[in-house]
Amino acid sequence: MRPRCHQSVPSLLTLLGCVCLSAGCASTMLFRGETAEEALEKATEVDGGTPLIADIAYPWGLDYVKVEAIGLVMNLDGTGEDPPSSPQRAALLDEMSRRRVEKPNAILRNPDTALVLLRGYLPPGVQKGDKFDIEVRTPSRSQATSLRGGMVLPARMTELAVLGQQIRAGSVLAMGEGAILVDPSAGEDDTAATRGRILGGGVSKMDRNLGLRIGDDHQSAQMAILVAKAISDRFQTYDEGRKAGVAEAKTDEFVELQLHPRYKDNIGRFVRVVRSLPIRESNAEEQERLVLLEGQLLDPLTSARAALRLEAIGGDLASERLMAGLQSDDAEVRFYAAESLAYLDRTEAVGPLAEAARDEPAFRAHALTALSAMDDVVAYDALRSLLGSQSAETRYGAFRALWAMNPSDPMIRGEKMRGGFSYHVLDAGGDTMVHVTRSGRPELVLFGGEQAFELPMVLDAGADILINGLEGDEVTVSHFRSSKPTIKRTVTTSVDEVIRAIVEVGGDYPDVVQALQQAKREGSLKSRFQVDAIPRSGREYDPDEDEFADDTEAAEEEDAAYRVGTPLPDLFSNKK
Known part of the structure; x- marks a missing residue:
C-alpha cells in the first residue's frame, strides 16, 4: 500500500541519475529546479533555525x-x-x-x-x-x-x-x-x-509499512533522500546480519519506514521521535540546540517535547542533558527525562520509571513500556519487583512488560493450553490474584500458585462441563457429551488443578473464564479476580494529589490537572 500521489512520479534512480547521496551533494539541482538549500529554506525554522522532519512531513500508516x-x-x-x-x-x-x-x-x-x-x-x-x-x-x-x-x-x-x-x-x-x-x-x-x-x-495476510508523506510545498527527490538519510543515520536495524537504515525514499513525496525493534510496542512514539529529527544540522548547530533543549526540558510546560527531541538526537551528549532532568523537583520533568533515557537504554532511567509505575497511574503505562524496551538487567529486576505490588494494574502491567521484554523468560513463559490460550503461574509475592484477558492474546495468570477454592461449590464451564464440589474435599470436573461417554477428572480444591482439569476434559479458554468468574461471583474464589487490569488511557497527572504510599487501588482513581504528553503505547492498547 502506498499513499496516493498527485502526479505520476518516475523512480528515484531515474530522477536523480548519478546524484550523490552524501551531504556534499547539496548543490545538485533538483528535477523541479531547486537546490537542497532552497528546499530546506521552505521548511518552518524552529529551535534556532534548525528545520525538523516534522516541519515538512506527516505520518502515514498510523490508522487502523x-x-x-x-x-x-x-x-x-x-x-x-x-x-x-x-x-x-x-x-x-x-x-x-x-x-x-x-x-x-x-x-x-x-x-x-x-x-x-x-x-x-x-x-x-x-x-x-x-x-x-x-x-x-x-x-x-x-x-x-x-x-x-x-x-x-x-x-x-x-x-x-x-x-x-x-x-x-x-x-x-x-x-x-x-x-x-x-x-x-x-x-x-x-x-x-x-x-x-x-x-x-x-x-x-498483509504487511502495513509505516511512512512519512512529504508536504506539497517541499516535495522533491532530493528532499526525500535527505529525510531518509537523516532517519537512517540515527536508526538502523539488521537484515540477515547486515546493518541497514530504517528509512528508504520511495518517491519524491514518500519515505518508507521500518520499525526499529526498541519501539516495537510503542509505534506512535517511534514516529514522533523520527519527526523530531533535524533534516540536516552541523555540529555547531547541534551543540547550540542541545543547550536550548536542556532549558526546555526543565520547564514542565515544554519538557515532553524537549525530551523527545533529545531522544531523537541520541548519544552521550543528549543523555547528559536528559540526566539533568532526573534531578528536577518536578515529577513530570523527571518522568519525561527518564522515559527518553530508557529508549536510549540508559540504566539511570530505571529507578525513576519504576517509581512512576508504582506510584503514579497517569505515567504507569508509559513507564512500564519504556522499562520493557530496555536491554538491561536492572530494568528486568525492577519489573520483577513490581509483580508484588498491591495495585492489580501495576502487577499485571509489570507481567505484560516482562513478556514484551522476553517471552522466553522461564519465570513468565508459562505454557500453551488446549485452544491456544497461555497459562502462567507466578510466585512473585503479594496477595493472591487471578487475572484473565478479554483483549489481545487469550491468557490466564495466577499470581500465587497455592490458591484454592472454598467448598461447597458448583460451577459451569461452558454448556457441557460441570464442576462439582458439593461433597467431601475434592472437586469433580465432568464433560457431558451426547451419544458419547462422559469424561471426568477428580482433583483437589487447588485453582491450578481445577483449571487443568477443565482443559483435560475438553474445555477451552472461554469455559475456564466462565468458571472462574462464576466462582468469584458466588464466593468460592477468595482471591482477587481481575479482567484486563491494564493501565488506562486518558489519564492526567495531578501534582497536588496526595501520594498513596501503600500503592492501593485507591491510587488508581485520581482527579487530574495536566494531561500526559504522549499517547498510550501499543503494549497496553485494547484495540488489537
Missing part, C-alpha cells in the same frame, strides 16, 4: 484498517437460527459454495449454527502472520439467542461495502476463526449473549 466478514458459528447448544434471506445470507452461501460445502442450506437450518458478523482492525505496522482480536455479533433482528460455546469457522476478512443490495468485498486482508468468548455474566435472554470476541483470532 477495519476488516469484516460474514461468518458461520458451529457448536451452539440449540441457540442458533436459520438466518432469513438477506445479503448476508447470500454472501455466506456464496462463500460456502466456493469452499465446496455440501448441503449448505441444511447446515444453516441447524439450530446449532448461526450466521455472524465479524469485525477486526489491522493496527499500524502489522506484519503478515500477526494476530489481532475479532469482534463477533449476530445481525440485527437475528433470532439466535446465544453464541456461548460457539466456534467460528475460517472466514476471509476484507474491507466490505454494500452496493446495489449486494455485499462487495475487496482483497483478502486477513483470516479469522476461533472460539468465541462471551461475557459469562450475560444471561441467555441478554443481547450481550449474542456478542463476543475471539482473542487473537484474526491473522493478518
Whole structure:
C-alpha cells in the first residue's frame, strides 16, 4: 500500500541519475529546479533555525484498517437460527459454495449454527502472520439467542461495502476463526449473549509499512533522500546480519519506514521521535540546540517535547542533558527525562520509571513500556519487583512488560493450553490474584500458585462441563457429551488443578473464564479476580494529589490537572 500521489512520479534512480547521496551533494539541482538549500529554506525554522522532519512531513500508516466478514458459528447448544434471506445470507452461501460445502442450506437450518458478523482492525505496522482480536455479533433482528460455546469457522476478512443490495468485498486482508468468548455474566435472554470476541483470532495476510508523506510545498527527490538519510543515520536495524537504515525514499513525496525493534510496542512514539529529527544540522548547530533543549526540558510546560527531541538526537551528549532532568523537583520533568533515557537504554532511567509505575497511574503505562524496551538487567529486576505490588494494574502491567521484554523468560513463559490460550503461574509475592484477558492474546495468570477454592461449590464451564464440589474435599470436573461417554477428572480444591482439569476434559479458554468468574461471583474464589487490569488511557497527572504510599487501588482513581504528553503505547492498547 502506498499513499496516493498527485502526479505520476518516475523512480528515484531515474530522477536523480548519478546524484550523490552524501551531504556534499547539496548543490545538485533538483528535477523541479531547486537546490537542497532552497528546499530546506521552505521548511518552518524552529529551535534556532534548525528545520525538523516534522516541519515538512506527516505520518502515514498510523490508522487502523477495519476488516469484516460474514461468518458461520458451529457448536451452539440449540441457540442458533436459520438466518432469513438477506445479503448476508447470500454472501455466506456464496462463500460456502466456493469452499465446496455440501448441503449448505441444511447446515444453516441447524439450530446449532448461526450466521455472524465479524469485525477486526489491522493496527499500524502489522506484519503478515500477526494476530489481532475479532469482534463477533449476530445481525440485527437475528433470532439466535446465544453464541456461548460457539466456534467460528475460517472466514476471509476484507474491507466490505454494500452496493446495489449486494455485499462487495475487496482483497483478502486477513483470516479469522476461533472460539468465541462471551461475557459469562450475560444471561441467555441478554443481547450481550449474542456478542463476543475471539482473542487473537484474526491473522493478518498483509504487511502495513509505516511512512512519512512529504508536504506539497517541499516535495522533491532530493528532499526525500535527505529525510531518509537523516532517519537512517540515527536508526538502523539488521537484515540477515547486515546493518541497514530504517528509512528508504520511495518517491519524491514518500519515505518508507521500518520499525526499529526498541519501539516495537510503542509505534506512535517511534514516529514522533523520527519527526523530531533535524533534516540536516552541523555540529555547531547541534551543540547550540542541545543547550536550548536542556532549558526546555526543565520547564514542565515544554519538557515532553524537549525530551523527545533529545531522544531523537541520541548519544552521550543528549543523555547528559536528559540526566539533568532526573534531578528536577518536578515529577513530570523527571518522568519525561527518564522515559527518553530508557529508549536510549540508559540504566539511570530505571529507578525513576519504576517509581512512576508504582506510584503514579497517569505515567504507569508509559513507564512500564519504556522499562520493557530496555536491554538491561536492572530494568528486568525492577519489573520483577513490581509483580508484588498491591495495585492489580501495576502487577499485571509489570507481567505484560516482562513478556514484551522476553517471552522466553522461564519465570513468565508459562505454557500453551488446549485452544491456544497461555497459562502462567507466578510466585512473585503479594496477595493472591487471578487475572484473565478479554483483549489481545487469550491468557490466564495466577499470581500465587497455592490458591484454592472454598467448598461447597458448583460451577459451569461452558454448556457441557460441570464442576462439582458439593461433597467431601475434592472437586469433580465432568464433560457431558451426547451419544458419547462422559469424561471426568477428580482433583483437589487447588485453582491450578481445577483449571487443568477443565482443559483435560475438553474445555477451552472461554469455559475456564466462565468458571472462574462464576466462582468469584458466588464466593468460592477468595482471591482477587481481575479482567484486563491494564493501565488506562486518558489519564492526567495531578501534582497536588496526595501520594498513596501503600500503592492501593485507591491510587488508581485520581482527579487530574495536566494531561500526559504522549499517547498510550501499543503494549497496553485494547484495540488489537
